[in-house]
Amino acid sequence: MALLAQAPAFAQLQQPGVAPAQGPDAPRPAAPPTPGSSPAQADENAPIVPDSEFTSALPPLTNDLNAPLEPLPAQAPTAPATQAIPTPQGEGVATPDTSLAPIGPEDPQLAQPLTPLGTFNSVPLETAETQDKDAPDIRYTVEVTGLDKLGLDDEFKSLSSLKEGGGKAANATQVAARASEDERLAVRLMHSLGYYDATATSRTEQNPANSGRLRAIIAASPGRLYHLSSVTVQAGPTVPEDLVRRELPLKVGDPIEAARIQGAEANVSLQLPRRGYPFAKVGERDILLEDQSPDAVGAYTLPVDTGPRSSFGQLTTVGDPVFGLDHLNVFPRFKSGQLYNSQLTDDLRDALVGTGLFNGVSVEPQRTGRPGPDGTEQVDLLIRQTKGPARSLAGEGGYSTGQGLRLTGSWTHRNLFPPEGALIASVVAGTQEQGVSGTFRRSNAGRRDRTFTAIASADHSNYDAFNAFTGTLSVRWSYDSTPIWQKRFTYYYGAELVGTNESVFDFGRGERVRRTYGIAALPGQVQFDTSDNLLNPTKGYRLKLNLSPESAVGGGGFRPYARTMVEGTYYYGVSPSLVIAGRARAGSIVGISRDNLAPSRRYYGGGGGSVRGYGFQRLGPFDPNGDPVGGRSVNEFSLEARYRFGNFGIVPFLDAGNSYESSLPKGSDLRFGAGIGGRFYTNFGPLRLDVATPLNKREGDGRIALYISIGQAF
Incomplete structure (x- = not known):
């Protein structure tokens, strides 16, 4: 037993079992001790690899960056999988072999060229939704404090992420993220008012009033106002x-x-x-x-x-040649050398847009370096022209009780006779009126906004008051408003030659007869307009005066006379949605008796543009057959309350008026009509539908009258 206890094998059995150490942390073999040192010092200070051995193992280096790589050394034969390392006790311990395995044969695919990037499919893969569609939404409420005193509540609500979510979220994290976004929004809004010390906090919590909901709270503190x-x-x-x-x-x-x-x-x-x-x-x-x-x-x-102080120079142009420089110089409202004003530049651009001949037009100031008056520098205006279509088709329709259905169509070439010489062909097709006309119009004729017009027309009208075949030749010079360019002061003057064959009631003979009239006239009109819109005014007023000296041949001789009409309208905006509109009109014909006047030149009352509720031209004197015969004077009054909601509107109205045989209108015997209308507002004007009834109805008057057209009644 004693001998057995001293044997090395017995000593190993008495030691605890230890697995062989492997890996980078395994103890390295002890280096042999150097002379004069103790074994402990040799083990502690000796390098693992001597410097000379490490240096000799390094490959030779070269300064040539383009030199080929050195070949790898031949692989040494593979050692056995394990080898014994002597232990301090003299026993061998098996350790793994850390040498590299031999490199296998090269993979043929690695030698192939790379696939071009353009052949790859760049469409991202569809990812499956992580959100369970059947999972219930989280409901939440929003509470904001601190912004109401600054008047920021409405603006915050319009931009809030929490409000945009509509009180629903996929999970509580999403609610918290929205609250954090609104926290930053509140700070930005307070900064915009000058509260640069402003802070805001957000938090989410269970709503104590409803345990099934969350409550998102945004607390804002504005701090000092800068x-x-x-x-x-x-x-x-x-x-x-x-x-x-x-x-x-x-x-x-x-x-x-x-x-x-x-x-x-x-x-x-x-x-x-x-x-x-x-x-x-x-x-x-x-x-x-x-x-x-x-x-x-x-x-x-x-x-x-600031740049240089400048004055107007000359006009220059590039692009499609819609107008040459001669005609372009008709449009400016300034003179060369005048101090530069961008409003006049905008006015020039608007006038060019108003011609309707451009797809695009711009007016840009250009530096020239030329000296101008008062130490200024002259700038030229560069007009860039882009030609637009010159031809257009237009149509208009309406219906009214007494006047029937009336449709108008026109074809226009706005630049057939350059510059701005237009040819317009029109046709009227209605139940009680038919006609054709041709018009030549020269816009901006010799000066800005002046228009010359020549018209030839043939027309047939069949109304209760008369039946007429009429031919007209007329010329006119005018300064008019357009939907794009509305002017305060407008006018026209011209000349007319009219030949008309009309049915007329002869009170001396007691029957209707046909007579032919030849009429020469010099019509003119002036108007002052302060309203804010041509087709749908909401404020301002208009004053208009018409005067037409005329002479007639037919029905008994040559008779000179004058037709006059004065009209005023007023528009008052009670609120953004309610406008009160009123109109008064009076006309007179002097120098001729009613019966010697062509029926088409007399004054009548009643209809969609007069006293609504009464038939077209059915206010005034009648013949024994109950047909209107017209008069030499007329007066009319209208009052409307135009209430608008969105693109729709309701218009209750009251009209009054009459026509008279005398040359001056009377204040008595007024006829009243009342009704209500509907409006549908479009970008080119309101569509109008009015229903009216006569308040002091006469025998033969209808109970209901209907009017459909474009634009307000006045």
């Missing part, structure tokens, strides 16, 4: 000296509010080009906030590059 401590403008010299500062409506003490600051800078950009500086540019503002001072203030600085 005001301007100084306003500094950095700009070159101007005329007058304080021009830029004067056009910057900011003063010390104003709150540093984003809308106020931006509006003031926009005013500088708008006004400087109107004061002779077409190339002015507003730079980036700088506001230095003094957040550590007792007063919440900020110093404001604005750089402005």
